[in-house]
Amino acid sequence: MAESAAHFDIDVDGGVLKLVASGDWRARFLKQIDNRLRDFADDSVGRDLVIDVSGVERLDTAGAMVLQRTFFACTQRTENSRIIGANDAHGALLAQVENHLAPCHVSPVHPNAFMEMLRRLGVGTMDAINAMLELMSFIGQTLFTAWRVLTRPSHFRWTSTVHHMEEAGLNAIPIIGLMSFLIGAVVAFMGAKILRLFNADIFTVELVGIAVLREFGVLLTAILIAGRSGSAFTAQIGSMKIREEIDAMRVLGIDPMEALVLPRVVALVIMLPAIAFIAAVLGVTGGALVAAGAMDISLALFAARFQETIIINHFWAGLIKAPFFAFVIGVIGCFQGMEVEGSSESLGQRTTLSVVQSLFLVIVIDAFFAMFYLEIDF
Amino acid sequence: MDKSAKPNVIEVRDLRTQFDDVVVHNDLDLDVHSGEIMGVVGGSGTGKSVLMRAIIGLKRPSNGTVRVFGDEFYEADEKTRLSIERRWGVLFQGGALFSSLTVAQNVMAPIREHLHVEGELAQDMAALKISMVGLPPDAGAKYPSELSGGMKKRAGLARALALDPELVFLDEPTAGLDPIGAAKFDELIINLKESLGLTVFMVTHDLDTLHAACDRVAVLAEKHVIECGPLEEVRRADHPWINEYFSGPRGRAALVAKAS
Numbered sequence: 037m038a039e040s041a042a043h044f045d046i047d048v049d050g051g052v053l054k055l056v057a058s059g060d061w062r063a064r065f066l067k068q069i070d071n072r073l074r075d076f077a078d079d080s081v082g083r084d085l086v087i088d089v090s091g092v093e094r095l096d097t098a099g100a101m102v103l104q105r106t107f108f109a110c111t112q113r114t115e116n117s118r119i120i121g122a123n124d125a126h127g128a129l130l131a132q133v134e135n136h137l138a139p140c141h142v143s144p145v146h147p148n149a150f151m152e153m154l155r156r157l158g159v160g161t162m163d164a165i166n167a168m169l170e171l172m173s174f175i176g177q178t179l180f181t182a183w184r185v186l187t188r189p190s191h192f193r194w195t196s197t198v199h200h201m202e203e204a205g206l207n208a209i210p211i212i213g214l215m216s217f218l219i220g221a222v223v224a225f226m227g228a229k230i231l232r233l234f235n236a237d238i239f240t241v242e243l244v245g246i247a248v249l250r251e252f253g254v255l256l257t258a259i260l261i262a263g264r265s266g267s268a269f270t271a272q273i274g275s276m277k278i279r280e281e282i283d284a285m286r287v288l289g290i291d292p293m294e295a296l297v298l299p300r301v302v303a304l305v306i307m308l309p310a311i312a313f314i315a316a317v318l319g320v321t322g323g324a325l326v327a328a329g330a331m332d333i334s335l336a337l338f339a340a341r342f343q344e345t346i347i348i349n350h351f352w353a354g355l356i357k358a359p360f361f362a363f364v365i366g367v368i369g370c371f372q373g374m375e376v377e378g379s380s381e382s383l384g385q386r387t388t389l390s391v392v393q394s395l396f397l398v399i400v401i402d403a404f405f406a407m408f409y410l411e412i413d414f
Numbered sequence: 415m416d417k418s419a420k421p422n423v424i425e426v427r428d429l430r431t432q433f434d435d436v437v438v439h440n441d442l443d444l445d446v447h448s449g450e451i452m453g454v455v456g457g458s459g460t461g462k463s464v465l466m467r468a469i470i471g472l473k474r475p476s477n478g479t480v481r482v483f484g485d486e487f488y489e490a491d492e493k494t495r496l497s498i499e500r501r502w503g504v505l506f507q508g509g510a511l512f513s514s515l516t517v518a519q520n521v522m523a524p525i526r527e528h529l530h531v532e533g534e535l536a537q538d539m540a541a542l543k544i545s546m547v548g549l550p551p552d553a554g555a556k557y558p559s560e561l562s563g564g565m566k567k568r569a570g571l572a573r574a575l576a577l578d579p580e581l582v583f584l585d586e587p588t589a590g591l592d593p594i595g596a597a598k599f600d601e602l603i604i605n606l607k608e609s610l611g612l613t614v615f616m617v618t619h620d621l622d623t624l625h626a627a628c629d630r631v632a633v634l635a636e637k638h639v640i641e642c643g644p645l646e647e648v649r650r651a652d653h654p655w656i657n658e659y660f661s662g663p664r665g666r667a668a669l670v671a672k673a674s
């Protein structure tokens with residue numbers, strides 16, 4: 037291979053530069069000589085040049101391009117400047133690439149790094165503000181669509197809603213139940229260890245009951261649903277957006293809000309409280325089993341104390357939050373899906389954003405509820 | 415069919431492909447000789463794209479053999495496959511550009527990957543291909559989502575030609591191009607064939623392309639190749655679909671265009 041790789045020599049023949057090319061001038065052999073060729077071209081601007089290609093064994097478009105580029109970098113085609121010695125096939129190739137030597141842009145051009153940083157800062161800020169506004173408007177649109185569908189129930193997509201209830205709700209029950217069970221058990225363990233120091237083992241019941249009913253059951257459910265279904269919504273709607281399916285729906289007179297967004301949001305709003313309930317039950321069960329196993333609180337005692345001390349308010353305090361979480365997760369999942377543009381990269385970014393934003397908002401809303409409950413003594 | 419002296423670049427024997435129990439091809443034989451442009455025609459849904467996918471290793475046949483450059487692709491080891499893949503270029507029906515890369519980066523992708531060429535040389539090579547397929551230089555910096563349908567086709571073709579392949583697969587390359595662009599495209603393919611000895615497997619509905627560019631034509635119907643040969647011969651074959659295809663108004667118009 038080595039002896040036939042692309043190679044060139046420079047001669048001076050009566051004031052005319054002569055470049056004698058030989059060997060295999062196909063793309064794979066060019067990188068060894070490309071820099072030297074460029075240097076040569078830079079040094080010989082404006083001089084007459086004859087390129088002799090009779091020694092070239094093989095040539096492809098890349099090789100022809102490199103030869104023509106060198107030729108035109110040095111000189112215009114004149115009497116004294118020629119490419120000689122090409123056989124028919126090579127001549128045809130050289131002629132073919134001749135008109136296609138203009139360089140092209142590789143990526144969108146940006147000014148210097150500092151300006152670029154400023155630009156990105158500005159764009160980022162504006163994007164954040166716009167995203168807020170657009171999210172608001174999207175929430176408004178969703179509510180408006182919901183209202184419109186309420187007044188015209190025949191427009192509601194039952195099949196799709198039930199499908200998403202199964203997909204996002206029912207199928208999530210095993211994993212959420214397991215997580216909640218384990219969290220209940222962990223809380224009981226932690227509590228038992230500390231409370232025993234004060235001889236107050238029995239308060240484990242309150243600890244588990246209040247923590248799981250008020251916070252952990254519903255929060256855990258919301259977090260898992262955001263990771264599991266919020267991201268799925270974004271990916272589904274986003275890939276439809278990329279393939280112009282959303283546009284197709286619009287021109288067919290199908291409202292994507294009605295056909296895609298509403299069923300998903302409604303499905304979550306119905307299913308998340310139900311799953312949160314199951315999660316709460318399993319969380320308390322986990323706590324009770326640990327209490328029975330690791331401490332001397334029998335299941336009967338646990339149940340009795342639970343009934344006695346845990347008022348129903350704790351249960352409602354947790355469950356009331358569930359539809360709000362569900363709404364936020366559903367709306368953000370769909371919103372980010374609709375915001376996907378063009379590339380698969382954007383799809384990935386939006387999916388990440390969807391999960392991060394809905395988790396963030398879920399926690400913020402949870403904090404608001406905590407403050408609110410505190411004020412009204414709920 | 416096998417009497418030709420030229421070696422077969424593609425050799426398909428007894429091919430059977432199916433999706434679950436829907437059979438797309440059955441007992442399909444096809445040869446593509448070295449250095450020829452083979453046009454594959456057939457009604458919509460007769461399995462032209464699936465045939466192409468079966469040949470390029472994306473749809474494993476349930477029966478039969480596919481040989482490309484003499485090697486049986488589906489039986490070959492990793493190394494052989496890679497070396498075969500390096501020698502062909504593929505233009506998919508939908509363009510199949512990488513959406514997160516610009517056009518120029520799309521064209522540079524195989525150059526970087528297979529030739530390990532970077533920097534200015536890679537850019538020059540990409541620019542050449544982009545210009546050759548008739549895209550303006552500023553298209554290089556655009557993302558696929560910013561291109562028109564025809565421009566996507568051209569960009570896909572530029573990427574397919576990036577490595578100067580010996581064999582190119584084109585799925586409806588001229589669909590979505592304006593007639594002038596389509597004629598230029600025919601010219602480009604013929605030029606490349608002559609200067610590089612390119613072999614082309616081209617799925618097309620474009621009768622003008624068939625007349626202008628294709629050395630032989632294979633007609634797909636009833637799950638196999640019903641006719642294969644030079645256009646003149648195929649046209650005379652007695653089959654309802656072929657008759658309708660070539661003697662319909664478009665078929666006649668293309669013939670007139672060719673004659674003038």
Ligand SMILES: Nc1ncnc2c1ncn2[C@@H]1O[C@H](COP(=O)(O)OP(=O)(O)OP(=O)(O)O)[C@@H](O)[C@H]1O
Pocket residue numbers: 433436438456457458459460461462463464465507
């Ligand atoms: N992934 C798939 N799963 C199931 N069936 C498929 C799949 N891809 C193609 N088919 C079926 O195979 C048949 C052939 O499809 P193919 O895409 O090859 O058609 P074609 O000849 O290329 O048509 P066109 O000219 O419209 O592009 C069609 O009937 C199609 O429904």
Ligand SMILES: [Mg+2]
Pocket residue numbers: 462463464507585
């Ligand atoms: Mg097709």
